[in-house]
Amino acid sequence: MDGRFQLIVVENLVIRFGKVEAVQGVSFAVARGAAWGIVGESGSGKSTVLRALAGLNEEWTGRMLLDGAELPRRRNRAFFRRVQMVFQDPYGSLHPRQTVDRALAEPLVAQGIGGADTAIPRALDEVALSQAVRFRYPHQLSGGQRQRVAIARALITSPEVLLLDEPTSALDVSVQAEVLNLLSDLQRERDLTYIMVSHNLAVVSHLCPMIAVMQGGKVVETISAEALRAGRTTHPHTAELRALSTELEEP
Amino acid sequence: MKVEIANLSIAFPTPRGPSLAVRGVSLTLGSEKLGIVGESGSGKSLTARSLLKLLPPEARVTADRLAFDGIDVLTATERQMRSIRGKRAGLILQDPKFSLNPVMTAGEQIAEAWRLHRRSSRREAREATLDLLAQVQIRDPARVAGAYPHELSGGMGQRVMIAMMMAPDPELLIADEPTSALDATVQAEILRLMEDLVSRRGMSLILISHDLPLVSHFCDRVVVMYAGRIVEELKAAGLARAEHPYTRGLLACLPTLSHPQPRLATMTRDPAWMDGSS
Numbered sequence: 414m415d416g417r418f419q420l421i422v423v424e425n426l427v428i429r430f431g432k433v434e435a436v437q438g439v440s441f442a443v444a445r446g447a448a449w450g451i452v453g454e455s456g457s458g459k460s461t462v463l464r465a466l467a468g469l470n471e472e473w474t475g476r477m478l479l480d481g482a483e484l485p486r487r488r489n490r491a492f493f494r495r496v497q498m499v500f501q502d503p504y505g506s507l508h509p510r511q512t513v514d515r516a517l518a519e520p521l522v523a524q525g526i527g528g529a530d531t532a533i534p535r536a537l538d539e540v541a542l543s544q545a546v547r548f549r550y551p552h553q554l555s556g557g558q559r560q561r562v563a564i565a566r567a568l569i570t571s572p573e574v575l576l577l578d579e580p581t582s583a584l585d586v587s588v589q590a591e592v593l594n595l596l597s598d599l600q601r602e603r604d605l606t607y608i609m610v611s612h613n614l615a616v617v618s619h620l621c622p623m624i625a626v627m628q629g630g631k632v633v634e635t636i637s638a639e640a641l642r643a644g645r646t647t648h649p650h651t652a653e654l655r656a657l658s659t660e661l662e663e664p
Numbered sequence: 665m666k667v668e669i670a671n672l673s674i675a676f677p678t679p680r681g682p683s684l685a686v687r688g689v690s691l692t693l694g695s696e697k698l699g700i701v702g703e704s705g706s707g708k709s710l711t712a713r714s715l716l717k718l719l720p721p722e723a724r725v726t727a728d729r730l731a732f733d734g735i736d737v738l739t740a741t742e743r744q745m746r747s748i749r750g751k752r753a754g755l756i757l758q759d760p761k762f763s764l765n766p767v768m769t770a771g772e773q774i775a776e777a778w779r780l781h782r783r784s785s786r787r788e789a790r791e792a793t794l795d796l797l798a799q800v801q802i803r804d805p806a807r808v809a810g811a812y813p814h815e816l817s818g819g820m821g822q823r824v825m826i827a828m829m830m831a832p833d834p835e836l837l838i839a840d841e842p843t844s845a846l847d848a849t850v851q852a853e854i855l856r857l858m859e860d861l862v863s864r865r866g867m868s869l870i871l872i873s874h875d876l877p878l879v880s881h882f883c884d885r886v887v888v889m890y891a892g893r894i895v896e897e898l899k900a901a902g903l904a905r906a907e908h909p910y911t912r913g914l915l916a917c918l919p920t921l922s923h924p925q926p927r928l929a930t931m932t933r934d935p936a937w938m939d940g941s942s
Binding site for chain 2: 454455556585586587589590591593594597612614615616618619638641642653654655657658659660661662
């Protein structure tokens with residue numbers, strides 16, 4: 414793994430909660446402009462990896478690099494300018510008493526970027542929300558609209574990397590399709606790098622050409638979406654997850 | 665017919681007048697497995713819960729007929745309803761964490777359900793509890809019986825819920841998103857278990873879910889709800905031949921492993937789906 418060609422490198426990441434080793438030496442590298450998927454069941458450690466990468470957990474050992482530079486345990490402001498995260502439940506990640514306008518202005522203020530008056534309408538446009546949404550509160554929006562607001566907020570400071578933690582699991586399937594289409598459009602337009610965590614194999618394979626399969630804190634297999642579709646799995650857990658996913662696809 | 669529903673409507677008062685959440689739903693159910701599918705707000709849960717009179721107090725229910733095994737639910741007293749709920753019709757909800765009593769062991773809760781509906785001694789209830797836990801394929805019934813809900817995994821908790829619901833030997837089981845909070849590997853096991861228990865005991869099952877492919881796998885018949893109405897009713901095996909544009913849209917917008925598409929189909933909601941003129 415050569416750090417110069419990879420935008421994100423994770424090497425031998427170990428995370429402990431008390432006596433439990435939740436992540437047991439995970440390594441992977443993601444090229445600029447790529448979409449990297451991590452799948453696994455609950456307790457596999459997939460979200461723990463993503464949260465450590467986002468700087469939400471400072472208790473880890475190993476190495477994490479962004480653009481060749483080693484990431485410090487406590488992330489600085491420049492890091493959040495380049496890396497942003499979108500969570501599963503937009504209802505939990507948006508402040509209930511702040512309008513959409515305030516939610517979108519905050520990252521700009523935190524980064525010392527001006528021009529909120531032009532940036533906010535543009536950000537709403539980009540995620541296909543009407544301008545009328547700008548002065549509403551989260552409870553006045555549908556689940557899909559709230560997730561669009563969360564994506565707009567993550568993108569408003571023009572980051573290079575989006576960390577996506579089950580971004581569509583709380584949404585109805587018709588809304589999930591819209592949000593997944595939006596994420597692929599945005600990635601193409603802005604040359605974004607994605608790391609997406611999900612329990613849903615079909616969703617991850619739709620967006621990510623390369624996928625790491627986690628079980629019990631370890632990456633048990635790294636597989637291309639193409640090989641996964643064709644059934645060329647090497648680890649029994651990947652084969653099991655694939656079987657459960659395809660079983661329901663045949664009517 | 666175990667369940668008869670004709671022209672059921674459920675309305676909630678709002679500052680701008682009553683809002684109809686369920687609009688003119690009719691369906692019947694015999695000894696079979698019926699799936700009710702729809703997105704959030706389609707009225708699928710309200711429809712099923714109205715059968716047990718488990719709606720929020722402000723809900724206004726009207727129907728030409730709403731009956732469980734010939735008993736008119738609309739005019740039934742609370743006392744009559746208590747002889748149906750749990751005893752003759754069980755309800756399983758999405759998350760066992762919220763449905764189980766956190767300060768009682770799993771075994772005590774199952775034994776309570778058993779004793780409430782049958783006259784029996786503590787010892788008989790205790791034996792029945794272990795037997796029920798074995799029936800929901802728990803390998804070490806004695807250990808699980810002594811465990812508190814927080815000591816159980818999601819799948820184990822849902823097995824305990826099912827064991828508790830099976831205790832009074834009900835004729836109808838209503839399962840509202842019973843596996844949505846569970847991992848795919850556990851989901852398959854729980855659904856197989858429910859299917860097995862239901863067919864072995866000759867029960868009726870109403871399975872409520874947002875997941876159309878999943879439901880059609882486990883049910884005989886599926887009704888698809890949209891904005892409070894049934895827009896289509898299908899034999900589960902006939903999913904591929906669904907005709908309503910909403911049903912077809914629900915299937916088309918799902919990403920799949922077997923048929924990759926560069927872009928997912930999205931739904932254009934026809935206002936005509938609301939009033940049934942389509």
